[in-house]
Amino acid sequence: MYIILVYDIEEKRVSKMLKLCRRYLHWIQNSVFEGELSPVQLKELIFEAELIMDARKDSLIIFKTRQEKWLEKQVIGKEKNEIDNVL
Amino acid sequence: MYIILVYDIEEKRVSKMLKLCRRYLHWIQNSVFEGELSPVQLKELIFEAELIMDARKDSLIIFKTRQEKWLEKQVIGKEKNEIDNVL
Numbered sequence: 722m723y724i725i726l727v728y729d730i731e732e733k734r735v736s737k738m739l740k741l742c743r744r745y746l747h748w749i750q751n752s753v754f755e756g757e758l759s760p761v762q763l764k765e766l767i768f769e770a771e772l773i774m775d776a777r778k779d780s781l782i783i784f785k786t787r788q789e790k791w792l793e794k795q796v797i798g799k800e801k802n803e804i805d806n807v808l
Numbered sequence: 809m810y811i812i813l814v815y816d817i818e819e820k821r822v823s824k825m826l827k828l829c830r831r832y833l834h835w836i837q838n839s840v841f842e843g844e845l846s847p848v849q850l851k852e853l854i855f856e857a858e859l860i861m862d863a864r865k866d867s868l869i870i871f872k873t874r875q876e877k878w879l880e881k882q883v884i885g886k887e888k889n890e891i892d893n894v895l
Contacts, residue, residue: 725871727814729838750869751816752839767884774885781884782837784812784871791878797854797868798861 723789724763726754728770730779737773741766749801757789810876811850813841815857817866824860828853836888844876 726746730738739748745766746754758766763783770781786792813833817825826835832853833841845853850870857868873879 725812727837727840729840750814750867753814753816753869770884776885778886780837780886780888782840783882783884785880785882786873786878791873793872795870795872797857797870798863799865799867801867 722758722760722763723786723792724754724756724758725784725792726766727782728752728780730774730781734773734775734779738770741769741773755794809845809847809850810873810879811841811843811845812871812879813853814869815839815867817861817868821860821862821866825857828856828860842881 724746726742728738728742729752742748742754745758745762746756748754763785767781767783774781811833813829815825815829816839829835829841832845832849833843835841850872854868854870861868
């Protein structure tokens, strides 16, 4: 299934979360990721994210769609550049 | 159509953008909004957003799907509370 993930994480935990999300998904904006995951991969990602997060302060929103073609993406303004993606 | 909007905007322009997005969509996380918009409403929103944004620094990602039911949402951790929504 196709996943959009957005996190809102306190500064001190951001780098761990970024690293985790980039193992599973493509980084498309500051705190936004997308990509194709199996249900098992998504479970793993959520499990690992919960170990990093403080559930009282941080949040993670996941949108799932069965087919990528059901979702159209439009970027206005600055596109995430490749240098950022290599960080 | 059903819209997910995520922005990455420099601090000094955030409050204007937040205000604009809240006129059209529901605020669900720090910089994430969702809701049903007509194509005309979406065009208006993008037009107004571009007046606020610095296109070299800021970005706006919009995901569109024809039907809300094609998109499943899961929130992990802190749900955005009502007090935030009233701000």
